[in-house]
Amino acid sequence: MSASNRFDLVDAYWRAANYLAAGQIYLLDNPLLREPLTPAHIKPRLLGHWGTTPGLNFVYAHLNRVIRERDQDVLFVTGPGHGGPALLANTWLEGSYGDNYPEVPRDEHGMRTLFRQFSFPGGVPSHVAPDVPGSIHEGGELGYSLAHAFGAAFDNPDLLVACVVGDGEAETGPLAASWHGAKFLDPVRDGAVLPILHLNGYKIANPTLLARIPHDELDALLRGYGYVPSYVEGDDPAEMHARMAEVLDGVLDDLHHIKTSRARPKWPMIVLRSPKGWTGPSEVDGVPVEGTWRSHQVPLAGVRDNPEHLRLLEQWLRSYRPEELFDDQGRPRPEILELAPRGDKRMGATPHANGGLLLRELRLPGVRPYSVEVAKHGTTSSEPTRALGRMLREVFTLNAEQRDFRLFGPDETASNRLDAVFEATGKQWQIGTEPTDEHLTADGRVVEVLSEHLCQGMLEGYLLTGRHGLFNCYEAFTHIVDSMFNQHAKWLGTHRKLPWRRPVASLNYLLSSHVWRQDHNGFSHQDPGFIDHVMNKKAEVVRVYLPPDTNTLLSVADHCLRSRDHVNVIVSGKNLTPDWLGPEEAALHCARGAGIWEWAGTDDGDPDVVLACAGDAPTMEVMAATALLREHVPDLRVRVVNVVDLMRLQPETEHPHGMPDREFDALFTPDKPVIFAYHGYPWLIHRLTYRRTNHDNIHVRGYKEVGTTTTPFDMLVLNDMDRYRLVIDVVDRVPGLGPRAALLRQHMQDQRTRHHTYIREHGEDLPEIRDWTWPY
Numbered sequence: 001m002s003a004s005n006r007f008d009l010v011d012a013y014w015r016a017a018n019y020l021a022a023g024q025i026y027l028l029d030n031p032l033l034r035e036p037l038t039p040a041h042i043k044p045r046l047l048g049h050w051g052t053t054p055g056l057n058f059v060y061a062h063l064n065r066v067i068r069e070r071d072q073d074v075l076f077v078t079g080p081g082h083g084g085p086a087l088l089a090n091t092w093l094e095g096s097y098g099d100n101y102p103e104v105p106r107d108e109h110g111m112r113t114l115f116r117q118f119s120f121p122g123g124v125p126s127h128v129a130p131d132v133p134g135s136i137h138e139g140g141e142l143g144y145s146l147a148h149a150f151g152a153a154f155d156n157p158d159l160l161v162a163c164v165v166g167d168g169e170a171e172t173g174p175l176a177a178s179w180h181g182a183k184f185l186d187p188v189r190d191g192a193v194l195p196i197l198h199l200n201g202y203k204i205a206n207p208t209l210l211a212r213i214p215h216d217e218l219d220a221l222l223r224g225y226g227y228v229p230s231y232v233e234g235d236d237p238a239e240m241h242a243r244m245a246e247v248l249d250g251v252l253d254d255l256h257h258i259k260t261s262r263a264r265p266k267w268p269m270i271v272l273r274s275p276k277g278w279t280g281p282s283e284v285d286g287v288p289v290e291g292t293w294r295s296h297q298v299p300l301a302g303v304r305d306n307p308e309h310l311r312l313l314e315q316w317l318r319s320y321r322p323e324e325l326f327d328d329q330g331r332p333r334p335e336i337l338e339l340a341p342r343g344d345k346r347m348g349a350t351p352h353a354n355g356g357l358l359l360r361e362l363r364l365p366g367v368r369p370y371s372v373e374v375a376k377h378g379t380t381s382s383e384p385t386r387a388l389g390r391m392l393r394e395v396f397t398l399n400a401e402q403r404d405f406r407l408f409g410p411d412e413t414a415s416n417r418l419d420a421v422f423e424a425t426g427k428q429w430q431i432g433t434e435p436t437d438e439h440l441t442a443d444g445r446v447v448e449v450l451s452e453h454l455c456q457g458m459l460e461g462y463l464l465t466g467r468h469g470l471f472n473c474y475e476a477f478t479h480i481v482d483s484m485f486n487q488h489a490k491w492l493g494t495h496r497k498l499p500w501r502r503p504v505a506s507l508n509y510l511l512s513s514h515v516w517r518q519d520h521n522g523f524s525h526q527d528p529g530f531i532d533h534v535m536n537k538k539a540e541v542v543r544v545y546l547p548p549d550t551n552t553l554l555s556v557a558d559h560c561l562r563s564r565d566h567v568n569v570i571v572s573g574k575n576l577t578p579d580w581l582g583p584e585e586a587a588l589h590c591a592r593g594a595g596i597w598e599w600a601g602t603d604d605g606d607p608d609v610v611l612a613c614a615g616d617a618p619t620m621e622v623m624a625a626t627a628l629l630r631e632h633v634p635d636l637r638v639r640v641v642n643v644v645d646l647m648r649l650q651p652e653t654e655h656p657h658g659m660p661d662r663e664f665d666a667l668f669t670p671d672k673p674v675i676f677a678y679h680g681y682p683w684l685i686h687r688l689t690y691r692r693t694n695h696d697n698i699h700v701r702g703y704k705e706v707g708t709t710t711t712p713f714d715m716l717v718l719n720d721m722d723r724y725r726l727v728i729d730v731v732d733r734v735p736g737l738g739p740r741a742a743l744l745r746q747h748m749q750d751q752r753t754r755h756h757t758y759i760r761e762h763g764e765d766l767p768e769i770r771d772w773t774w775p776y
Contacts, residue, residue, distance in 0.1 A: 007241040010061050012325060013093070013339045014237075016332060017057035019277055019320040020089035020111070024118035025050060025298060031111040032322060032330055037314040039304045046303065047119035048126045049082040051296040054199050054708060056086035060347070062244050063162055064094070065251055067341045073159050075465070077149045078345040080166035080198065081128040081139015082615070085118065087348075088132060093332055094340040096133045096348030100500040108330025130494040130501060134348035136464040137356075138487045141604060142171030147457020148182035149398040151191045152352060152465040154447075154458070155403040156536040159191035159352060167199045167208035170624040174453035174484075179225040181454065182267045184428050186442050189403070192255045195227070195269040198313060200276035202293035211273070218271070226405055228254075228266045228559055233273035235291075239489075242273065264430060275483060279319070280503060283313050301708070356502025358466030360706040362405060362561055363398035368553040371583035374551070378774025381576040384553040384616070385512050388572075389418035391554055392470070395561070396424035396445060405546050407446045408455040416512040417574040421446060445600040452480040457506065460488050468505040468561065475511040475571065476518065476527040489567050496540065496565050503564035508555075510573045512681070515703055516617035519712045524708035526715070528680035531646070533685060534569050539655040544569045544646040546679055548619035549577050551554055551586035559590065573616045578774065580619065593645030593657060594667065600626055600776075607639035609734050611726065614643040615679025618702075621716060622677050624723035627775055629730060632744045636730075636737070641667055661693065670694050673733040677721050678702040699729060713765040717752060723750040724755075
């Protein structure tokens with residue numbers, strides 16, 4: 001095929017995609033313009049984003065050409081995800097949309113349905129969403145495309161990830177950090193990421209920074225990030241097609257050379273500068289539209305009521321010459337379809353965007369080899385996350401050949417005591433090293449970069465393309481990715497409802513260095529609120545686990561690594577923690593999610609009080625309070641309940657793990673005082689249990705936003721969750737106990753005062769606190 005014919009074909013495909021995209025925004029009927037447009041053909045509410053759409057269509061059309069010519073696997077990541085009409089148009093054209101939605105075939109009926117459903121009640125969103133074949137990237141929030149692209153490229157050596165980065169998106173913090181992702185890509189074992197920075201000049205109402213800085217400054221910035229940019233700039237379609245084809249061919253040749261060379265690469269990228277709203281109305285109501293911020297959403301807003309706007313819309317749509325693009329039945333003409341790749345090579349049909357199709361079972365070693373033996377409850381201690389690190393080391397070893405498990409974290413793998421993994425793999429690193437560096441290797445499967453956004457985004461991209469992983473982070477700073485978690489949880493919520501989307505491995509968080517053991521770092525590092533944020537999401541998606549010791553952590557982690565389509569949050573300390581349960585006990589307790597520790601309490605089935613706990617530090621304090629009560633009030637019938645799975649507290653009507661009322665009442669009683677020591681903010685427990693029969697008797701202790709640099713036990717005292725305060729609560733709340741336990745109450749108050757004085761003199765906790773073990 002001659003170059004001119006090739007460009008004509010690309011241009012025709014581009015025009016078809018532009019027509020389909022504009023039609024989605026405006027048309028309710030008359031999809032092929034068989035008759036003049038009337039207001040009845042127009043949607044009553046005009047929604048969508050036109051401005052970025054022609055540029056996305058332009059890139060998609062040109063990528064189709066190189067896929068056909070080079071038989072290249074390409075995953076298309078859409079940074080300007082609000083350009084949903086573009087991806088819907090292209091997947092409909094190539095046929096991948098109809099494969100998944102047979103009710104939207106490639107004919108006039110299907111085109112009408114495609115148009116009508118867009119941003120319409122009962123239809124599809126205006127943004128790129130899980131509903132769109134070929135997508136791994138939610139378009140509702142900007143900033144995460146490039147991190148997702150790098151995550152998708154890891155361990156995918158034959159994959160090219162083409163990532164369109166919008167110039168508005170490029171102003172976000174997560175995207176600015178994401179340029180560094182190329183410094184982690186191994187040219188041999190990983191795929192390639194091709195960033196395509198789309199400079200169309202404007203956001204919603206303002207110019208974009210990168211589109212306004214001088215060319216030399218932009219070029220220096222991109223080269224400083226480690227890229228070699230090629231530029232495609234202009235507004236004349238013929239010239240732009242020729243230049244884009246030349247640049248794209250050169251870039252793919254460069255990538256082929258990089259993939260066969262061991263030298264540190266300078267990765268290519270493309271800068272596409274085109275008008276915002278390209279090919280749309282140039283002027284409306286006497287003001288410029290094309291090439292300005294006015295084309296960002298709907299260039300012609302008054303089409304149903306303004307005859308001039310209706311005339312301009314028809315003129316605009318007919319400028320694409322739809323009669324040349326679609327036959328009498330509304331089917332794309334054969335020459336148009338000739339550009340589209342076939343089968344799984346279509347970007348809308350690539351299995352890399354439906355990762356469950358590629359997902360293999362993760363080989364897991366089981367928990368028993370890494371468990372700690374517990375001859376007597378609570379008399380020995382171990383570091384939970386250190387044991388988990390040894391288990392993860394074996395996960396890396398078992399999956400070394402299939403290379404589909406990674407650990408991500410913001411420079412905290414060793415700090416969170418997971419460093420045993422470095423005996424099996426290193427930290428992936430592609431730039432300079434010094435003799436004092438440790439564990440930096442080109443082919444490592446631990447990714448550490450001090451950007452929680454980048455860690456989260458890479459992991460999301462890795463999971464959604466069919467692999468497994470874990471994100472470890474200091475608890476307080478997981479808040480940095482609150483919004484990213486939101487988007488992923490929403491993605492999974494929709495993804496689960498689409499029968500053609502296959503289940504993917506869960507997003508697993510390990511939150512360590514948590515609020516109760518950040519006494520040395522102080523108030524800035526003390527925040528357990530990520531759990532509250534997670535609990536706002538759909539019940540079928542989220543899970544929160546608070547293992548009280550090493551063996552329960554191993555059991556929970558094993559379960560989470562096997563799970564699918566969830567977000568699992570595990571909160572576990574890294575410091576020495578009492579070993580409460582043996583391996584078999586831990587497995588049973590985690591399977592229950594919540595249960596009575598009969599060996600700890602003294603009730604005979606009819607307790608006077610329930611001492612409940614969730615989290616390792618709260619468990620320690622409840623157990624110590626129980627020991628004090630057994631010593632000083634031996635006739636008091638105490639029940640100890642530990643909660644590992646926080647969702648168990650909800651009713652079964654609200655969460656799949658929730659307890660029926662009868663089970664909850666059996667565990668916590670329908671009418672006895674419940675003193676609940678909880679890892680996070682107390683009101684979450686009330687929120688989870690407010691419908692329960694005994695809710696009025698549930699008294700929760702937890703973090704009250706009181707923090708400082710102090711001792712570990714003082715953090716508990718400052719927040720009224722220490723053992724002495726819990727005993728006082730029991731004395732105050734068990735009917736009839738107050739008068740006969742007045743001396744005990746006084747003694748507990750005195751102990752808190754003694755503690756206060758001691759730590760200010762000695763700088764450490766009381767010996768009976770530091771050296772305490774379970775005495776029974």
